[in-house]
Amino acid sequence: MIFINETVASLRQKLDKKEISARELTQSYLDEISKTDVNLDSFVTVCTETALKQAESAQKKIDGGQALPLTGIPLAIKDNICTEGVLTTCASKMLDNFIPPYSATVIEKLSAQDAVFLGKTSMDEFAMGSTTQTAFRKKTKNPYDTEKVPGGSSGGSAAAVSAGLCAASLGSDTGGSIRQPSSFCGVTGLKPTYSRVSRYGLIAFASSLDQIGPIARSAEDCGIILNAISGFDPHDGTSSKKSPEDFTAKIGAGVKGLKIGIPKEFFSDAVDTEVKEAVLKAAETYKSMGAELVDCSLPSLKFAVAAYYLISSAEAASNLARFDGIKYGHRSEKGATFNELVKNSRSEGFGREVKRRIMLGNYALSSGYYDAYYGKAMALKQRFREEYKAIFEQCDFIITPTAPNTAFRMDDNITDPAKVYLADICTVTVNIASLPAITTTCGYDKTGMPIGMSLVGNMWNEAQIIGACDAFEKTFTKISPKGGR
Amino acid sequence: MAGYIPVIGLEIHAELLTQSKVFCTCSASFGGTPNSRCCPVCSGFPGTLPVINQTAVEYAIKAGFALNCGINQFSVFDRKNYFYPDLPKAYQISQLNLPLCINGLVPVEYTENGEKKTHDIRINRIHLEEDAGKLTHNDLDGVSFADYNRCGIPLIEIVTEPDIGSAEEAKAFVEKVSLLLQYAGVCDCKMEQGSLRCDVNISIMKPTDTELGTRAEIKNLNSVKAIGRAIEFEIYRQSKLLDMGGRVVQETRRFDDNKGETKSMRSKENANDYRYFPEPDILQVNISDEQLSEIKAKMPxxxxxxxxxxxxxxxxxxxxxxxxxxxxxxxxxxxxxxxxxxxxxxxxxxxxxxxxxxxxxxxxxxxxxxxxxxxxxxxxxxxxxxxxxxxxxxxxxxxxxxxxxxxxxxxxxMGFVISNDSGKMIEVIEQVMSDNPKAVEQYKNGETKVFGFLMGQCSKALKGIATSKAIKDELEKRLSR
Incomplete structure (x- = not known):
């Protein structure tokens, strides 16, 4: 049985009505993974035994009438989210053998609902990239075309949902790592407001930008999962103390009377025509549903990529310094002194892209350069907040392309990293300004690849963009991928 | 080599007496079986996050009050990045630009060359940070061990202005600070256990010089005596260097307690660039007026x-x-x-x-x-x-x-409780007098110094029977008859 068109919400009904048992559901997904993932490489680790055990325990809850929204729902987890007793590699040689002795708070929260964990999904090494091709082992393919990239860094999580290898998944988003692969793989991905979801147990890339969020087949599913994983966590001092709310509250509410901003800088020549047209067409759909379209502007967008790469690389350089081969992870065979051992372990353990960012970050923080680079980038952070504040005084949320283009071929070997970085232009300001954003498919290009649009809300307004996203999804007919089958 | 004025500034590291560590809930007490008091957070496992211990913030502020500092009600933590095996995250969470306490003053009194002196030493800042682990080296087997028990114990760093002019003054200052911190109840100041450690910055200049000399930093002095000796040696070393036409290089030095000498550890050229930046995992600290007065009210x-x-x-x-x-x-x-x-x-x-x-x-x-x-x-x-x-x-x-x-x-x-038996006392006194007629005679002739001898004889025999005063009164009375 393939559940490629089933959402978390519809599976909930099937489970509760006993149309299928949690074990059967889990087994079906596991079978699909073993059949098709050889063509997709979306999973780094598959947890067959524990998943079936979790399904059994979920079934007991269902039988006892104690099912919660995610009880018995098979999920996949990005491999940078710590899972006690299960390999958590960050798709890096550095952590190829790392089994954390603790679970991330999001995992604890999902376990409390008796969700089922099918396994860990591949990603760009340490979440640095937008292709999932920097992964040490599993370079994930796009389920719509296995010659093409799934996007990244949460490429494994997006591809697994897209191909029907899990009901939904968790990704992490530092500069677009949930939204861009969701867009490339034709699924829905939500990056929550910074601090909405605990980061405890998420192996840090850039602490001030990282957020864990859901990748699913609908906006409603994203809301259901956000309901489960959000909330204050005493283990994360930066997590928000806001009281819980229902992020599916605006499902079905429509967009009548809402003001939707169209920031002109996001529709420049840097964005493919097909993409622009699809997103603007979606905006027209909203208009036809009773929303008002408003022109707006984010004047500093041209500085966004530079600011993002300075802040994220600086924090990454510091966050990744702990991987020295002494306590865990890859340790070199060579090295007579501490410094040599650390140098060799890091040289061998990290891939090229990670090394590039570590060097960039350390350079930006160096004495004499701090003010010119990191200091300037932090000043820009403030400016983005102000510009977004002005935008949200005019409108309820904005609509933008999720990426300037659709998924490209793996052999489109782009060697200039600066060019690759520029493709992040549509997503990074959301992280810099701590905002929530959701992406969903709004069309397909002439080769059949999905086009994503993003709705960006003001801080804490997830419910609204989830509701608006749902309104569009109900008007849009999706085309399922071949899924590597 | 006369005529140089030493200019000395100190950095004192003091471990705070909180029950738990500064960013996790592990015990912050001294010692313990190696690596028995650490968790994924303080041993720097990936994905873990620091959560600030509010008591540590409170203690740091109390230290500020004790040293007459102003308190920054808005304070920020920063990361100090460097690789060292005792630092599992490869960065220390510290404070750079906005420490908790600034601009303090500590009056010290001390004696130098028999002369009593007083001086007010200015405190530049006190910031809150985390301690690192401890390394032990087994040279025989060529192996080193890392113990992370100390990782994350809250530490304050007290930085003085270069106001100190001599070894005696430096010692008196450290003793005074140590006393104040103990009274504030924030540090036990056991230098031998490392809960109080001191770095000395020292340069020398001629009275006619308008600029400070080049300074050397002597790291990790672990007794007041060592601080004094290290300063004395540095003054001697730097004076001799300058007298011989040499120059002092800016460097970090280590004090060898056995030889009483300082040795170069690393020069400024090899110094770390710590690449400080604001710690994104910890929110900025905001202390309200109410919180501040509450802490003040709690000052012992x-x-x-x-x-x-x-x-x-x-x-x-x-x-x-x-x-x-x-x-x-x-x-x-x-x-x-x-x-x-x-x-x-x-x-x-x-x-x-x-x-x-x-x-x-x-x-x-x-x-x-x-x-x-x-x-x-x-x-x-x-x-x-x-x-x-x-x-x-x-x-x-x-x-x-x-x-x-x-x-x-x-x-x-021990038979010391006095029974106050006056009959027995008189009996003994009379006995002693009759046993020592010569002494009694001498006393009566004005040689009163023999009284001590007689008193001693009586006291010995009257242990636990009469009080000294009673014996003395009675003996005097009888001798003067």
Whole structure:
């Protein structure tokens, strides 16, 4: 049985009505993974035994009438989210053998609902990239075309949902790592407001930008999962103390009377025509549903990529310094002194892209350069907040392309990293300004690849963009991928 | 090599006495089996996050109050990045631009060349940070071990202005700061256990110079004595260098306690670039006016207030009061003892006399006093109320030190409790007088110094029977007949 068109919400009904048992559901997904993932490489680790055990325990809850929204729902987890007793590699040689002795708070929260964990999904090494091709082992393919990239860094999580290898998944988003692969793989991905979801147990890339969020087949599913994983966590001092709310509250509410901003800088020549047209067409759909379209502007967008790469690389350089081969992870065979051992372990353990960012970050923080680079980038952070504040005084949320283009071929070997970085232009300001954003498919290009649009809300307004996203999804007919089958 | 003025600034690291570590809930107590007091957070496992211990913030602010600092109600943590095996995250969470406390002042009094001096030392800042782990090296096997128990113990760094002019002054300053921190209840200041450590920045200049000389930094001095010796040596080394036409290089030096010399560790060129930046995992610290006054209200009695109280309520001399106050353990012990026996003067005399003497000769370990203030107070009370002889009080005390138990029982067992049998006393005195006719004769002829001899004879025989005063009065009366 393939559940490629089933959402978390519809599976909930099937489970509760006993149309299928949690074990059967889990087994079906596991079978699909073993059949098709050889063509997709979306999973780094598959947890067959524990998943079936979790399904059994979920079934007991269902039988006892104690099912919660995610009880018995098979999920996949990005491999940078710590899972006690299960390999958590960050798709890096550095952590190829790392089994954390603790679970991330999001995992604890999902376990409390008796969700089922099918396994860990591949990603760009340490979440640095937008292709999932920097992964040490599993370079994930796009389920719509296995010659093409799934996007990244949460490429494994997006591809697994897209191909029907899990009901939904968790990704992490530092500069677009949930939204861009969701867009490339034709699924829905939500990056929550910074601090909405605990980061405890998420192996840090850039602490001030990282957020864990859901990748699913609908906006409603994203809301259901956000309901489960959000909330204050005493283990994360930066997590928000806001009281819980229902992020599916605006499902079905429509967009009548809402003001939707169209920031002109996001529709420049840097964005493919097909993409622009699809997103603007979606905006027209909203208009036809009773929303008002408003022109707006984010004047500093041209500085966004530079600011993002300075802040994220600086924090990454510091966050990744702990991987020295002494306590865990890859340790070199060579090295007579501490410094040599650390140098060799890091040289061998990290891939090229990670090394590039570590060097960039350390350079930006160096004495004499701090003010010119990191200091300037932090000043820009403030400016983005102000510009977004002005935008949200005019409108309820904005609509933008999720990426300037659709998924490209793996052999489109782009060697200039600066060019690759520029493709992040549509997503990074959301992280810099701590905002929530959701992406969903709004069309397909002439080769059949999905086009994503993003709705960006003001801080804490997830419910609204989830509701608006749902309104569009109900008007849009999706085309399922071949899924590597 | 005369005529140089030393310019000295200190950095004091003090571990705070919080129960748990500064960013996790592990125990912050000293020692423990290696790596028994650490968790994924303080041993820097991936994905873990620091959560600030509010008590550590409170203690750092208390330290600020103790050293007369201003408090930054808006304060920020930063990361100090460097690789070292005792630093599992490869960065230390510290504070760079917005420390918790700034602009303090510590008055010190000290004696130099027999002259009493006072000087106010300015404090530049006090910031809160985390301690690193401990490394032990086994040179024989060529292996090193890392113990992370100390990782994440809250630490304050106290930085002075370059206001200190001599080794004596530096020592007096460290002792004063140590005293103030102990009174504030934020640090036990045990240098031998590393809960208080000191770095010295020192340069020298000629009186005619308008600019400071190049400074050397001497790291990790772990006793007040070492601080003094290291400074003395540095002044000597730098003076000699300059006298010979050389120049001082900016560098970090280590003090060799055995040789009494400082040795170069690394030069400025090899110094780390710490690549500080604001710690994104910890929110900025905002301390409200209410929180600040709450912390102020919780400040324990500081030494100056205690001195006022001792002089006013206890009526002991300032010299005695200072002897007691200058050691917080003694002062607290004294207060407790006076609570049991309200004779501050007598208790003070006994503590500054007999108890301090035994501490100084090492019979009593001040950090592990085995007897209670109540027991000491009882001894003083017995001596003062003629239950035992004053001279016997010392013997009872000695027995108490050796084997702590009820002093009344000790006195009874040793036969010191005076029965006040006056018939027996007269009998003994008459016996002593008739046994020593020559001495009695001498006394009557004005050689009063023999009184001591006769008194001694009587006292020995009257142990536990009569008080010294009674014996003395009776003996005098009989001799003058």
């Amino acid at each position: 009695e500081m030494p100056d207030k205690r001195l006022e109280r001792y002089l006013a309520d206890y009526a002991i001399s300032e010299t005695d009061a200072l002897i007691i106050i200058n050691n917080k353990i003694i002062a607290d012990f004294y207060d407790e003892a006076v609570r049991t026996y309200n004779n501050p003067k007598a208790v003070c005399n006994f503590i500054t006399g007999e108890m301090m003497r035994r501490i100084n000769i090492g019979e009593i370990d001040i950090n592990e006093i085995t007897f209670t203030p109540e027991q000491l107070a009882k001894i003083v009370m017995m001596a003062e109320t003629d239950v035992i002889n004053k001279s016997n009080a010392k013997d009872v005390f000695r027995a108490l030190v050796e084997n702590p138990c009820d002093p009344e029982k000790i006195a009874a067992d």
